[in-house]
Ligand SMILES: [Zn+2]
């Protein structure tokens with residue numbers, strides 16, 4: 001066998017032996033694209049070039065998988081490149097940081113182990129024309145020493161020395177089935193090396209274990225009740241719209257009999273497989289929502305839903321069915337024929353290059369499981385996660401991330417700076433301040449969680465609060481926080497400034513009733529712009545008014561937001577605010593509630609604040625509604641992405657719209673050029689004269705606000 005000119009010039013062997021100097025600020029020259037040509041040439045050269053044959057096999061197999069991987073169709077003209085510029089920016093950042101810290105040796109091995117082959121769906125024009133429409137799919141290539149390490153060998157014998165020696169090396173997934181020994185090795189390593197960091201993480205300490213949990217006894221194949229001290233495993237999966245066996249009031253007795261839980265009796269495939277895995281880990285009890293919550297007992301169901309943080313947090317680990325579309329998808333690798341891992345190998349002397357198992361941009365990018373609203377809290381509330389993905393298994397715990405195709409396991413504690421953690425993290429989103437449920441920096445974490453959550457899909461819109469309740473409960477317990485319709489009371493003024501790309505939910509259709517001021521009542525991604533711009537520890541919002549939550553019994557309760565009230569703050573602020581702000585008192589005709597225990601929130605909030613009517617000009621290009629004063633001067637803008645209010649459109653620019661002041665923008669945070677600015681809410685009056693509805697929020701110039709015809713009124717927002 002020989003090697004073609006292009007492959008010889010690409011010199012893959014030299015890439016694997018690349019040296020990185022400690023302290024290097026940039027990528028070495030060899031870390032660059034190597035153009036390998038169109039697929040038709042590579043195929044033709046496969047006749048004689050061992051390297052082309054290897055490359056062709058990798059891309060062919062990956063693209064044959066496009067039904068499950070959402071890859072494009074491989075064409076003769078599809079261009080192939082080989083490069084070391086990893087697309088996972090986290091890794092690039094990690095590389096730069098580690099290189100400057102002098103741990104270049106480790107970086108070197110890691111970088112090399114993530115060499116990539118890319119296929120680019122470009123028009124074949126004989127050159128590498130860069131197009132906006134280009135699609136590229138990276139295929140991971142990993143480096144390893146000979147003999148080629150395998151998953152079976154790793155499970156069979158692994159001393160600490162062996163493990164460290166092989167670390168960051170590619171690994172051959174040599175079994176059609178996930179070796180049960182692997183579960184044990186990973187769990188054992190996590191328990192011994194990570195200890196309490198994974199057993200009792202800070203975010204879990206204050207959450208109590210569930211009492212009297214109903215679970216599947218995988219030995220007896222029946223439902224049993226366990227006490228607070230019993231160890232159990234949970235399952236996170238996509239239920240889908242299938243008719244699967246559920247626990248109902250009238251089948252509890254039947255399903256509690258030995259041998260009742262079988263495939264013949266209608267137990268979903270994913271549950272049957274999870275029972276096998278539970279037993280293989282050496283555990284006896286498995287919790288699955290469909291079979292462990294009585295589905296037609298509303299009270300029992302809602303009680304359990306309010307305790308999801310306990311159910312998942314209390315589990316030894318969570319089995320995640322990451323590639324399932326519904327409950328009848330098997331866990332890959334549990335039964336024969338359920339996965340077909342395949343890797344292509346090419347050797348150069350003492351080294352080999354081995355292709356990755358998961359030939360996807362990111363195995364999670366296309367995962368239904370990872371896009372579902374419910375699974376976010378199931379994932380975040382799990383101490384350990386055993387994730388069954390297409391053709392390979394992943395481990396994710398509080399300290400580390402492991403997979404089958406790369407040797408990442410180590411006997412030392414994760415040092416907090418390992419870039420691969422970001423790369424393998426299950427969520428595409430990066431949480432900046434550590435575990436999002438851990439105590440501290442609560443509002444930043446809250447906004448990140450809401451963004452992650454609202455990016456996901458819910459089968460039933462009515463679940464918008466239920467599927468997030470476990471997360472809110474954990475945040476509340478860990479930060480001594482109260483939530484009012486999912487808005488944290490400690491930062492209420494700030495939380496009210498959420499912006500949406502979507503539109504208001506049809507609450508009648510969904511049989512829900514969330515107030516318009518809560519993001520729960522809106523569809524689509526929810527963001528807080530101010531949060532993105534601020535510096536840590538600084539609050540972009542200064543409190544100007546006092547909100548009350550109105551109770552169902554006619555009483556009112558003050559919302560004690562912790563944002564600083566600058567009664568004697570900035571001199572300039574003080575001078576300006578005295579011109580529009582009056583004194584306020586508690587809501588008229590309401591008694592103030594003394595005890596919060598008996599208070600039931602009605603969903604309506606009330607406050608005295610400054611109102612004015614303005615004209616709006618919708619600018620669809622920028623997604624803003626420009627606020628004009630009487631003489632047509634621009635005095636501010638409102639977030640206006642997708643016509644949040646159907647009635648307000650370009651034809652009605654002459655209409656007057658009601659704005660009310662919410663808070664002050666902390667201009668110290670937004671640069672010295674900024675003028676004093678107020679946060680405002682656009683509201684709509686209801687025909688019945690009831691509480692006003694929130695339409696959107698924005699900002700207005702304070703000096704211009706003072707010049708408007710204003711009124712100081714009490715308003716209720718529902
Ligand atoms: Zn070749």
Ligand SMILES: [Zn+2]
Pocket residue numbers: 189190191194195198397398399400
């Ligand atoms: Zn661990």
